[in-house]
Each structure stands twice: as C-alpha cells, then as structure tokens.
Amino acid sequence: MSNTSWNDTTTSDEVAETLSSHINGKTILVTGVSPEGIGLEFCRAIASHSPALIILASRNPSKIAESQTYLSTHCPSVNVKPLVVDLSSLSSVRSAAAEINNSVEKVDVLVNNAGIHSQTLTRSKDGNEMTFATNHLGHFLFTNLLLKGAMKSGGRVVNLTSLSFIVGGVIWEDPNFLNTPFEDGWPAYIQSKTASVLFSTALAEKFGSRGVYSYSLHPGIIRTPMAYNLDLDSFATRSTATHVVAAFDPAIEPQNGGYLIDCQISPIMGKEAAWATGRENWERLWKLSEDLVGEEFS
Numbered sequence: 001m002s003n004t005s006w007n008d009t010t011t012s013d014e015v016a017e018t019l020s021s022h023i024n025g026k027t028i029l030v031t032g033v034s035p036e037g038i039g040l041e042f043c044r045a046i047a048s049h050s051p052a053l054i055i056l057a058s059r060n061p062s063k064i065a066e067s068q069t070y071l072s073t074h075c076p077s078v079n080v081k082p083l084v085v086d087l088s089s090l091s092s093v094r095s096a097a098a099e100i101n102n103s104v105e106k107v108d109v110l111v112n113n114a115g116i117h118s119q120t121l122t123r124s125k126d127g128n129e130m131t132f133a134t135n136h137l138g139h140f141l142f143t144n145l146l147l148k149g150a151m152k153s154g155g156r157v158v159n160l161t162s163l164s165f166i167v168g169g170v171i172w173e174d175p176n177f178l179n180t181p182f183e184d185g186w187p188a189y190i191q192s193k194t195a196s197v198l199f200s201t202a203l204a205e206k207f208g209s210r211g212v213y214s215y216s217l218h219p220g221i222i223r224t225p226m227a228y229n230l231d232l233d234s235f236a237t238r239s240t241a242t243h244v245v246a247a248f249d250p251a252i253e254p255q256n257g258g259y260l261i262d263c264q265i266s267p268i269m270g271k272e273a274a275w276a277t278g279r280e281n282w283e284r285l286w287k288l289s290e291d292l293v294g295e296e297f298s
Contacts, residue, residue: 032114087138101149154211169275204257
C-alpha cells in the first residue's frame with residue numbers, strides 16, 4: 001500500500017520529495033513528451049532529485065527540443081536524451097528500441113505516457129486502427145523490445161489508462177474496426193485504455209519473477225475546458241502525482257500489476273472486472289498484440 005496520506009490533492013512534488021532516494025540515479029524513459037503535457041510535468045517533478053538520465057520520447061523533434069529547454073530551465077543539471085519515435089509505426093518503434101538498447105546500459109523506469117484519440121477512422125502504415133496502434137500496440141512492442149535489452153534485468157513499466165476502461169473492453173473479433181461502427185473513435189479509445197490495464201497485469205504475471213513491476217494509472221481529468229478554469233500549475237502537479245507513485249514507490253511492489261488512481265492502488269471490482277481483469281483476458285490481449293506486431297515475446 002502507498003502512503004495512506006496521499007490522495008487526489010497530493011502533488012507530484014510532494015511525492016517526489018518523499019521518494020527522492022528512489023529517483024536518485026535512475027534512468028527514466030517517458031513517451032509522448034510535449035510542452036504543457038503531463039509527461040513533461042512528471043519529468044519536471046523528478047528532475048531535481050538527481051536521476052541519472054531522463055529520456056524524452058516523442059514523434060515530433062521540435063516538441064522534444066521545447067521540452068528539453070523547459071527542463072533545463074527548471075533544473076539546469078538534469079541529464080536529458082532525446083528519442084524520436086512514432087508509436088503508430090512498428091518500424092519506427094523497432095528503430096527507437098534498438099537505439100536505446102545500443103546506447104543506454106539500463107532503463108530503470110519506462111512510462112508509456114503517449115496517447116491519442118482519433119475521432120475519424122484512420123489506419124497506421126501497418127494497417128492497424130490508429131488509436132489502438134499508438135496507445136497500445138506501439139507501447140506493447142517498444143516495452144517488450146526494451147525488456148530484451150536495456151530492461152532485461154527488470155525495472156518498472158507504467159502504462160497510462162483512463163476511467164474510460166470501465167465502459168467496455170477490447171473488441172476481440174474486430175480490434176481494427178473493419179466492420180464495427182467507429183462512433184467518433186470512442187470504442188477505439190476505450191479498448192486502448194482497457195488494453196493498458198490488461199497489459200500491466202500481463203507484464204507483472206509474465207515477468208515479475210525477473211524483477212519487472214508494472215502498473216496502470218488514471219491521472220485525472222486532463223486539459224478539458226473545465227481544467228482550463230483551474231489553477232493550471234496546481235492542477236498539473238496533482239495530475240502527475242500518481243505517475244510518481246507508480247514509477248518509484250517501493251510500497252506498492254506487493255500489488256504488482258495493479259491499477260492506481262489518486263496515488264493509491266485501487267482494486268477493479270465493478271462490472272469492468274469482467275473485461276479488465278483475469279488471466280483469460282490478459283493472455284488473449286497478449287496473443288492478439290503479438291499477432292498484430294508480428295513477433296512473439298515470452
């Protein structure tokens with residue numbers, strides 16, 4: 001169990017200060033980093049606690065450059081490495097993973113933060129529905145390739161989900177929407193976020209014995225019109241506090257594979273347990289993902 005005093009009002013700075021010794025010396029890779037995004041706010045919160053290296057991954061080099069400038073302004077001593085990767089492209093993911101495996105001795109924490117919600121039905125260059133390709137398949141392939149290289153001795157994998165996973169599961173018979181109504185992309189987004197929950201459980205079950213810890217988390221409401229009416233600095237630090245817990249808190253290790261919200265492990269027990277928990281579901285997702293990326297991992 002995490003610190004019982006942490007909740008939805010806790011800030012990332014508060015958590016990072018408490019967990020400073022667990023951040024010190026670590027190499028952390030964060031996908032989907034961009035100015036004003038929650039991935040960058042997570043990086044800012046941990047930057048002053050002496051991580052060995054923060055790897056900023058994005059498909060847009062200019063966003064990486066802006067993010068580097070932002071971090072350097074807040075913490076001039078932080079060591080940063082850029083990584084260009086388009087998670088919707090399996091070839092780009094393979095190239096990025098090879099770059100890390102060949103240049104970084106160890107990645108201690110991987111935060112699969114990138115995510116999109118495509119409201120029109122589009123497909124990746126590999127033929128997969130774009131939201132599922134970006135939010136899940138790219139992270140599935142990237143994570144597994146790192147587990148063969150820079151994370152072969154273990155580490156933490158954090159997968160962002162959202163409360164949308166309580167609405168429905170993976171569309172097993174038609175994940176690429178060849179026949180299923182797309183409905184402004186919501187079913188695709190929902191299945192990608194359910195996949196994040198199941199992927200975390202799968203990683204814990206398959207690789208926990210070799211020191212892999214994996215968690216999914218709901219970060220809170222992000223950049224909606226309602227959010228713009230809030231104190232955004234305060235809002236951002238609160239929305240990434242759970243990231244810091246999931247990435248560094250040793251107290252949650254007994255709940256490997258768990259789901260977090262408001263800085264705490266939260267058991268999935270409602271109707272959504274039928275599609276977001278259980279060996280049958282995570283094994284089915286693993287096999288589907290292997291088929292779609294064209295590679296088996298064990």
